[in-house]
Amino acid sequence: xxxxxxxxxxxxxxxxxxxxxxxxxxxxxxxxxxxxxxxxxxxxxxxxxxxxxxxxxxxxxxxxxxxxxxxxxxxxxxxxxxxxxxxxxxxxxxxxxxxxxxxxxxxxxxxxxxxxxxxxxxxxxxxxxxxxxxxxxxxxxxxxxxxxxxxxxxxxxxxxxxxxxxxxxxxxxxxxxxxxxxxxxxxxxxxxxxxxxxxxxxxxxxxxxxxxxxxxxxxxxxxxxxxxxxxxxxxxxxxxxxxxxxxxxxxxxxxxxxxxxxxxxxxxxx
Numbered sequence: 001x002x003x004x005x006x007x008x009x010x011x012x013x014x015x016x017x018x019x020x021x022x023x024x025x026x027x028x029x030x031x032x033x034x035x036x037x038x039x040x041x042x043x044x045x046x047x048x049x050x051x052x053x054x055x056x057x058x059x060x061x062x063x064x065x066x067x068x069x070x071x072x073x074x075x076x077x078x079x080x081x082x083x084x085x086x087x088x089x090x091x092x093x094x095x096x097x098x099x100x101x102x103x104x105x106x107x108x109x110x111x112x113x114x115x116x117x118x119x120x121x122x123x124x125x126x127x128x129x130x131x132x133x134x135x136x137x138x139x140x141x142x143x144x145x146x147x148x149x150x151x152x153x154x155x156x157x158x159x160x161x162x163x164x165x166x167x168x169x170x171x172x173x174x175x176x177x178x179x180x181x182x183x184x185x186x187x188x189x190x191x192x193x194x195x196x197x198x199x200x201x202x203x204x205x206x207x208x209x210x211x212x213x214x215x216x217x218x219x220x221x222x223x224x225x226x227x228x229x230x231x232x233x234x235x236x237x238x239x240x241x242x243x244x245x246x247x248x249x250x251x252x253x254x255x256x257x258x259x260x261x262x263x264x265x266x267x268x269x270x
Contacts, residue, residue, distance in 0.1 A: 001227035004029035007080040009072065011063055011120060012090030014041035017138060017183065020219035021087060026054030028223075033076040035061030035120075036090070055080075063090045063116025064108075073123040083127040085226060088117040088160070089138040096197035097268045098151045105195050109152035114159040121167065125176075132175035134226050137164045139182050141239045145246050145253055148261045149268050152195075168231075177229045183218045184236040197268075 008025045012018035014036035026032050026049035034056065036042055042058040049056040059075040061068045076083050091113045094105055121135055128135055142150055143157030161180055168178035193201050218235060225233035234240045245253045262269040 001229075003085075003223075003227075005031065006084040007031040007033065007076055007082055008085040008087065009033040009035065009076050009083060009120070009124065010087045010089055011035045011061060011072070011116060012138075013045065013058070014038045017215045017218050017222070018087075018089040019045060020215040021089065021222060022049065022056070024216075024219050024223055026052065026056055029054070030085075031076075031080040032056035033072070033079070034058040035063070035072040037062050061090075063119065064111040066119045069116070069119035070123045072120065073127070076124075077127060082131055083124050084131045084133040086120060086124045086128060086133075086135045087138065087222070088120055088136065090116050091138065091156075093150065093153045093194040094196070095149055095194050095268065097149060100197040100268070101151070102198055105197070105199050106152035106155065108195065108199070109156045110159065113153070113156035114163070117160050118163060121164075125167075129171065129174050129176055132177075134177040134179060134229070135164065135167065136179040136181060136222065136226055137161070138222070139180050141182055141184050141242055143180075144182060144239065144242050145250075145257060148258050177226075179225055179230055179233065181218075181222045181225060181233040182235065182239050183213065184238045185212045 003025060008030045010018050010021050010032065013022045013034035018036065022032050022034050022045055032049055032054065034042055034045055035058065037060065039060045042060065046056045046058050057075060057079050059072045061072045063069055092109060094109055117137055124135065137160050139157045139160055142154040143161050146154045164178050164180055195201065213236060221233055221235050234243060242253060261267060
């Protein structure tokens with residue numbers, strides 16, 4: 001797929017996978033529309049893309065706010081005349097046992113990860129149907145099988161998956177492409193800002209970032225999946241193995257996930 005002059009909206013574009021996606025689409029000649037809460041980082045990103053000859057604009061967007069999401073879509077249409085790709089990437093994580101977590105944390109996860117996807121998809125849908133374009137949700141392995149210590153995160157990613165799969169089916173005869181991308185553990189800002197039991201940010205990653213897939217590699221695989229109009233993109237061995245093992249021996253997968261997460265430094269299971 002040639003992305004030149006295609007209009008691509010990316011939420012959560014100020015850091016991590018979202019930022020890497022914006023940069024890569026800019027290099028491919030797409031019209032980049034970046035949404036995130038941090039205006040300073042958005043402006044730096046847009047300046048970087050345009051200084052290299054790309055076309056890009058931004059809209060300060062809190063995806064938990066429906067009106068903000070509508071304004072992001074309106075910005076894309078007003079600037080470039082339509083929409084070809086929407087990537088629902090904005091997301092936050094958490095790290096706490098359900099026993100201990102304040103329920104407001106789970107609500108926050110759903111507001112960002114699920115409702116952010118719903119709001120942006122709702123307002124972009126008529127334009128994506130017109131262009132026979134793509135809506136892609138950046139989910140997670142946690143959206144394939146429950147991830148202990150991440151109840152709100154897994155729930156929100158499962159909800160995103162169910163929502164997008166249904167949108168796909170409803171649009172079978174309208175040419176809309178719907179893709180669900182499931183990165184494994186990726187070196188991005190999402191774990192540093194992950195919420196703890198009381199809703200405060202974790203502040204540091206419990207994992208060795210240098211051993212993880214980079215945000216740039218994840219972005220490359222997402223773009224490749226969109227170009228090939230794939231249904232699902234499982235980005236690493238863990239994601240592919242989890243999907244298969246869930247079908248044949250789910251109780252074993254439960255134990256493997258538990259043991260894996262219990263080995264994290266300062267694990268809530270200890």
